[in-house]
Amino acid sequence: xxxxxxxxxxxxxxxxxDGAVNGIATTLQEDRPYSKSNSFTASVADxxxxxxxxxxxxCIDCQFxxxxxxxxxxxxxxxxxxxxxxDHCKGCGICAEVCPTNPKSLLMFAEQEDExxxxxGWPEKEKKEN
Amino acid sequence: MSEMKKIKNLKExxxxxxxxxxxxxxxxxxxxxxxxREVLNATNDDLILAASTGCLEVCTAVYPYTSWDASWIxxxxxxGSTAVAGAEAMYKALKRKGRLKQPDREPKFVAFGGDGASxxxxxxxxxGCFERGHNMMYVVLDNEVYANTGGQRSSSxxxxxxxxxAPAGRVSYGEKMNKxxxxxxxxxxxxPYVAQVAPNKWKDMVKKIQxxxxxxxxxxxxxxxxxxxxxxxxxxxxxxxxxxxxxxLVFPLYEIxxxxxxxxxxxxxxxxxxxxxxxxxxxxxxxxxPENKHVLDEWQARVDRDWEYLQRREEAGV
Numbered sequence: 001x002x003x004x005x006x007x008x009x010x011x012x013x014x015x016x017x018d019g020a021v022n023g024i025a026t027t028l029q030e031d032r033p034y035s036k037s038n039s040f041t042a043s044v045a046d047x048x049x050x051x052x053x054x055x056x057x058x059c060i061d062c063q064f065x066x067x068x069x070x071x072x073x074x075x076x077x078x079x080x081x082x083x084x085x086x087d088h089c090k091g092c093g094i095c096a097e098v099c100p101t102n103p104k105s106l107l108m109f110a111e112q113e114d115e116x117x118x119x120x121g122w123p124e125k126e127k128k129e130n
Numbered sequence: 131m132s133e134m135k136k137i138k139n140l141k142e143x144x145x146x147x148x149x150x151x152x153x154x155x156x157x158x159x160x161x162x163x164x165x166x167r168e169v170l171n172a173t174n175d176d177l178i179l180a181a182s183t184g185c186l187e188v189c190t191a192v193y194p195y196t197s198w199d200a201s202w203i204x205x206x207x208x209x210g211s212t213a214v215a216g217a218e219a220m221y222k223a224l225k226r227k228g229r230l231k232q233p234d235r236e237p238k239f240v241a242f243g244g245d246g247a248s249x250x251x252x253x254x255x256x257x258g259c260f261e262r263g264h265n266m267m268y269v270v271l272d273n274e275v276y277a278n279t280g281g282q283r284s285s286s287x288x289x290x291x292x293x294x295x296a297p298a299g300r301v302s303y304g305e306k307m308n309k310x311x312x313x314x315x316x317x318x319x320x321x322p323y324v325a326q327v328a329p330n331k332w333k334d335m336v337k338k339i340q341x342x343x344x345x346x347x348x349x350x351x352x353x354x355x356x357x358x359x360x361x362x363x364x365x366x367x368x369x370x371x372x373x374x375x376x377x378x379l380v381f382p383l384y385e386i387x388x389x390x391x392x393x394x395x396x397x398x399x400x401x402x403x404x405x406x407x408x409x410x411x412x413x414x415x416x417x418x419x420p421e422n423k424h425v426l427d428e429w430q431a432r433v434d435r436d437w438e439y440l441q442r443r444e445e446a447g448v
Binding site: 012014016017024025026027028029032037038039040041042043044047061062063064066067068069070071072073076078079085087088089090091092093094096097098108 | 173
């Protein structure tokens, strides 16, 4: 694991989990024995310029954000949207774009934005024109 | 055979435990991982996966990390298909000899490849796998360009797209060749199931993947993968662009069963003009200059013609 570029192996096998595993397809992420070579243990948080902030007051749990998130960063448990995984979110903004509620339950803010402040200043419901 | 995972609606689907991990190095907004998630979440079966060289491969297996929670192998650019076919052949042989350590586990074999690795470089290998009739699924992540190496044209690149090896400029309107009809070619191999899917139509996608995994024999899936970097649109617009592609019928969603019977699986309520799809992407920007109007007209005429052909084939049932 501490090898440098020059010590690359010709063929390498990485184990996603520590020890023998069964039934991964039905085991949620928090219950999995991730090994340190699983990218789940890494973070791409420093890629972000903007971050999504989740306002659960308006969420209808439609799960559009969950299905369309490319980075497995929308955490859904028991058919409910729980929050955003900021270790793996790259800030692409798809979740906020596909959110169907009015006002949106997910909005993009600058990375340094304070979450409480963002929630306090959440936009009002947009009235339909005419 | 193992039981098919029940996915009635999106809420039920969202209880899936992903077998593809974050902190991969795909671009923000990349459709590749949306497609991979939808494919892997469509089943609870054990999976044996392979990937040909391409964006997906280089971004999900960056030493010392892997983003895959299933058996996954990468060998070379051209042989994602044969890697998985070899594993499948070995599985069959061990099963016949009764030497499987866990005989009750029946894995599914899936290979992923980009359009470069499938339409061009790995074409012969895929053709071989389909001719030999391995029990596997091959999924093309079709972003119509060699996105991993800087945007060179592939034989999937459509007419008029500006790429680094077919750039648009004063004398050229970009790519001159038409996109290869890979689905027809794979159907002609006699494949039991060939389908085109798009990540924005997740239900259609899941249905086709489940059907494909339950089908005995080599299955070919062509998945449209909107590329924010090479198609040149903002990362948050991936799904919007995919919607434009399916609703303008540039990417019609259909399936071909046993190499013959064609079913259209998605008919847009309002068909939008092709120029709305083209205009949303930077790679087609130059087509809106007056001197390139003939390319735009040709685009619309071709899409209409192809749609007409698909409908007629569906009607005729051949």
